[in-house]
Amino acid sequence: MALTQLNNSTCSKTQLHSSSQHSFLSRTRTLPRHYHSTFAPLHRTQHATISCSVAPNQVQVPAAQTQDPKGKPDCYGVFCLTYDLKAEEETKSWKKLINIAVSGAAGMISNHLLFKLASGEVFGPDQPIALKLLGSERSIQALEGVAMELEDSLFPLLREVVISIDPYEVFQDAEWALLIGAKPRGPGVERAALLDINGQIFAEQGKALNAVASRNAKVIVVGNPCNTNALICLKNAPNIPAKNFHALTRLDENRAKCQLALKAGVFYDKVSNMTIWGNHSTTQVPDFLNARIDGLPVKEVIKDNKWLEEEFTEKVQKRGGVLIQKWGRSSAASTSVSIVDAIRSLITPTPEGDWFSSGVYTNGNPYGIAEDIVFSMPCRSKGDGDYELVKDVIFDDYLRQKLAKTEAELLAEKKCVAHLTGEGIAVCDLPGDTMLPGEM
Numbered sequence: 001m002a003l004t005q006l007n008n009s010t011c012s013k014t015q016l017h018s019s020s021q022h023s024f025l026s027r028t029r030t031l032p033r034h035y036h037s038t039f040a041p042l043h044r045t046q047h048a049t050i051s052c053s054v055a056p057n058q059v060q061v062p063a064a065q066t067q068d069p070k071g072k073p074d075c076y077g078v079f080c081l082t083y084d085l086k087a088e089e090e091t092k093s094w095k096k097l098i099n100i101a102v103s104g105a106a107g108m109i110s111n112h113l114l115f116k117l118a119s120g121e122v123f124g125p126d127q128p129i130a131l132k133l134l135g136s137e138r139s140i141q142a143l144e145g146v147a148m149e150l151e152d153s154l155f156p157l158l159r160e161v162v163i164s165i166d167p168y169e170v171f172q173d174a175e176w177a178l179l180i181g182a183k184p185r186g187p188g189v190e191r192a193a194l195l196d197i198n199g200q201i202f203a204e205q206g207k208a209l210n211a212v213a214s215r216n217a218k219v220i221v222v223g224n225p226c227n228t229n230a231l232i233c234l235k236n237a238p239n240i241p242a243k244n245f246h247a248l249t250r251l252d253e254n255r256a257k258c259q260l261a262l263k264a265g266v267f268y269d270k271v272s273n274m275t276i277w278g279n280h281s282t283t284q285v286p287d288f289l290n291a292r293i294d295g296l297p298v299k300e301v302i303k304d305n306k307w308l309e310e311e312f313t314e315k316v317q318k319r320g321g322v323l324i325q326k327w328g329r330s331s332a333a334s335t336s337v338s339i340v341d342a343i344r345s346l347i348t349p350t351p352e353g354d355w356f357s358s359g360v361y362t363n364g365n366p367y368g369i370a371e372d373i374v375f376s377m378p379c380r381s382k383g384d385g386d387y388e389l390v391k392d393v394i395f396d397d398y399l400r401q402k403l404a405k406t407e408a409e410l411l412a413e414k415k416c417v418a419h420l421t422g423e424g425i426a427v428c429d430l431p432g433d434t435m436l437p438g439e440m
């Protein structure tokens, strides 16, 4: 990119301070403008915001930053500059900028994901983006580090970066919200307690999305337990269609495809129609009855029912836990790849005859699954961000019985969070043998 300096600045701020280590860095610390939750899972006596924006065809000098009369901070570091791109002709064909909000932005998954988003590999080479990153007082320093790395990556399509600990600020006009931040389950933490702690985060974020996000925002919940967190989030965001909320089960789909390909001795692009049914937990059901290998039903290629019902199923259900044992932390790179896959599946037409899995709200589903939960099911998209459920799937007794188990688990989780979904008093009696993929 060709930089030419201008004398005036359009990067407006409230109470800007230069960082000693980072001259472009600007920061505000004020009382939060919005605080709606009664649960207060994070300490928010203040919020910190660091943000930046880039407008084409201008350059400005960082030292010339001025105060914003409205007090709305809107840029971080180099993203406060405006500049000419060498490829000015190309930028004329760029689409309108979209706002992408990411929570848990200083975490492991985000550390992979943000760079994929900014590179253009997710939304395309003609789609400029703004990244709005949500952290906490715990992570604000790390988040500055993330923003600095984004600066140093020189991504032309990355037009704005905002970092903040205020969800109302981060979700403002968000067209996509990728909700990754959640407390990991540590030793001695009851699953019911985790549902409550993380549920409070998602109730608060649902309220914030409801208040300020785009009315057609697409929300992908990654933080565990992601199905029930997604349910809590959508219940707290009645202004956004419930259909727009997803719980990430794409990683499970990818894991299942990999295992089938390995067993059949084919490359994994030969595996299609892979449904993960139900919860992102060890009760999830990787559906080998409807999946295909090279266009054929899996059972015609892998004639080993015992392997399919036992080894394959358990391997997919517990893959996350095995990885944690090896790595000492949960899947981050492959999770970020699967988030990219999940987004791309919604913004590109699904190949003829195929489908993808996503945890979505059960509202008039054709499979007889209980309504009013978030359940992973087979979806197809026209590429407009929306999806429809696939009708032509078959069931046998084995599949029905497995579906009933994961459904029962989600119904029990739902009862545990009734106080967060506006449905009364929580009663938590979870089946003892069900776990997150990372728990074994």
Ligand SMILES: NC(=O)C1=CN([C@@H]2O[C@H](COP(=O)(O)OP(=O)(O)OC[C@H]3O[C@@H](n4cnc5c(N)ncnc54)[C@H](OP(=O)(O)O)[C@@H]3O)[C@@H](O)[C@H]2O)C=CC1
Residues within 6 Å of the ligand: 104, 105, 106, 107, 108, 109, 110, 134, 135, 136, 137, 138, 139, 140, 180, 181, 182, 183, 184, 201, 221, 222, 223, 224, 225, 226, 247, 248, 249, 250, 251, 252, 280, 330, 331, 332, 335, 438
């Ligand atoms: N659905 C799926 O397929 C998968 C889901 N996951 C889940 O994704 C989530 C994020 O994973 P990953 O990025 O590896 O995790 P990290 O621990 O690296 O990051 C998680 C982030 O969550 C935030 N967080 C929010 N609330 C709390 C809290 N109370 N205590 C501690 N941290 C908190 C922290 O950021 P901050 O301080 O800024 O809030 C932290 O940076 C986890 O819930 C994990 O279980 C992981 C793999 C697959």
Ligand SMILES: O=C([O-])CC(=O)C(=O)O
Residues within 6 Å of the ligand: 224, 251, 319, 320, 321, 330, 331, 436, 437, 438, 439
């Ligand atoms: O439990 C975790 O954090 C890890 C997880 O979801 C997975 O690997 O599928």
